[in-house]
Amino acid sequence: MPTATEAGLSDTQRQVVELAREFARERIEPFAAEWDRTSHFPRDVIDEMGKLGFFGMTTPEEYDGMGLDTVTYLLALEEVAAADAAIAVSMGIHNAIPTTMLVKHGTTEQRERWLKPMARGELLAGFALSEAEAGSDAASLAAQATKEKQGWVLNGAKAWATNAGTADLMMIMARTDQTGARRGAKGISTFIVPTDSPGYTACKPEDKMGLRASNTAAIELSDCRLPADALLGDGGMGFVYAMEGLDAGRLGIGAQGVGIARRALEHCIRYTAERRQFEKPLHDFQAVQFKLADMATRIEAARALAHRAAVRKDAGENVGMHASMAKLFASETAMWVTTQAIQLFGGYGYMRDFPVEKLFRDAKVTEIYEGTSEIQRLVIARALR
Template sequence: MPDRAPQPVDRQLPTDEARDLISLVRDIAQHEIAQKAAEEEDAGRFPREVFTLMSRSGLLGLPYDSEYGGGDQPYEVYLQVLEELAAARLTVGLGLSVHTLAAYGLAAYGTKEQQTEHLPAMLGGGLLGAYALSEPASGSDAASLRTKAVRDGDDWVITGTKAWITHGGIADFYTVMARTGAEGPRGITAFLVPGDAEGLSAAAPEKKMGLKGSPTAQIHLDGVRVSDDRRLGEEGQGFAIALSALDSGRLGIAACAVGLAQAALDEAVAYATDRQQFGRPIADFQGLRFMLADMATQIEAGRALYLAAARLRDAGRPFARQAAMAKLFCTDTAMKVTTDAVQVLGGYGYTADFPAERYMREAKVLQIVEGTNQIQRMVIARHVAGPETR
């Protein structure tokens, strides 16, 4: 059964330009994404043509500087675009969030020359990015990564394996964190690696529970040579760049989670108002009405939380604590709401004829990516109670 078109959310947008942007995104979501989402996810097909369309429409660089092809949009607006796209198909919303994450290191820490050379193609030239921090033996403990970059004249030679890379094998560029110095976070440096670099290859995509249309794969770097002008920031600054990127990236995941939850609620409401039992719609029964009310309330709370964090970011104020809270709450909400949506649909919710079961499978990964929700609780606790004593 094809997915329903996303239902319009009553948004408080700061400018007429932002309202026009959301209208454009809704049109793309309805006509280019939602109608094919179920079929393409089932087939495990990545919609590269949608990302090409978004690039031509100016959607791949929304929070970045227009000098380099970006959209000059505040995070408050960009995240609502992500929510709209994720409601139509999570593969697309998450893909845009990852692309934005991959471009962050260059946009925030690159030199003027690096930004002028690379950002226009990344933001509006049809390129697709990937972010390469995790490894087979270093996930939550990212500072223990083993991929090495060794200086060779004016070049760096990178060797190692990255794991759980969204867009792995199809990305045009990778922001890669590699060890250039001593053990620990201060020995890590960031590099911008072309997707077609000699010695870079991808393993077969992982066979996942959900998000089957979004390729996730290990990336092998076998003596990949990049020039020093592809180093982002200073030597040893890579881990700080990675953490800074993740603060913003977690807001992207939060917005995607709210979009997914909204899609599940819309499906549950449509089914409950149409399904007849005991001579009336099941939406008339109090037990089910209370479930729908709780789902809607959790979604609104999540939306308010990620927008509040975004506004702090836009104002140049610290927002890491709020970003962790938003990622934690919104992704837990998505898991709860999608599970309840399956329950509302009953037996039909457990079949692939309706999208509720796919939403539930997709929600799970949002509690894991870009820092598990257990890591988010650690981050929040450190802000609240200070660092752990040893």
């Protein structure tokens, strides 16, 4: 059984992963199907994970985080994703994008006010880049931030933001260049926006194919007034910060894809041993064996790719290309493995009463969000030139 184990982990790292596995098995997995059916976002479970330290895993200890390495974080995230990818996405985004942004570019006051409670699991943070007209072409976003005497005023709309309606704060990308003097990607800045700010409205949650327990919604910004210190880092650097955050985020999607695929394989191993056709268990048929072997091999490869990129990241390398490779391969593995899983389950696989159908639906978005597979290929190809 290809569970998430890694040679050379310290006792501490192993304990962290064990804890994630135990928590996921006891507090998430038994309820995941119900949350999926009712589109219920279990904030209480998220808060419990936060209190245990899962929302500050890689945050340095000086900011109340655990200061853990990225491989350990990915292993823990994989365990959560194997139980419910909809919970993993909250953990993944919070740990990767807003956390990275504040660690790298926050002022002392911003870190004190936001990063520390985020690491302690007291505040849940999200990220809003996409807009209805700006998806893969993110730099064309139109939400506008205007400087005033007292601070900033944000206007515009964001699309498909995870936890838009459930987070305590969002990192929102908006233009700080002016009409008539547009500067493309260089005209974008990052704002720390508490979700109870006047003028911030999270719209009705989207009715999604998968990750149904996760809150995804559009955000309307209508004269959303923010203090001057809502601006993160330097004006005009927002797109760079977003890409840095996405490098970390994409490794997380890699772990999420591995988690989904692994759980699908685990179900298949059990099912093909039990299910008998033509007077023998399915796993006695070579066609089935080959499928299982391919699933297991791709999962191992996907995990190795993500962990390798994580090691590079912790060594301080620029991991843009490697993060894209990890995300691309793991998400396509998740989609392929869950497709095979439904095929192995046959008619049962198509039924909501069996777990692989949900895994299939959850897998699809990993090929889309935080950069589609096509964008990942572009990033990789550009890095090869």
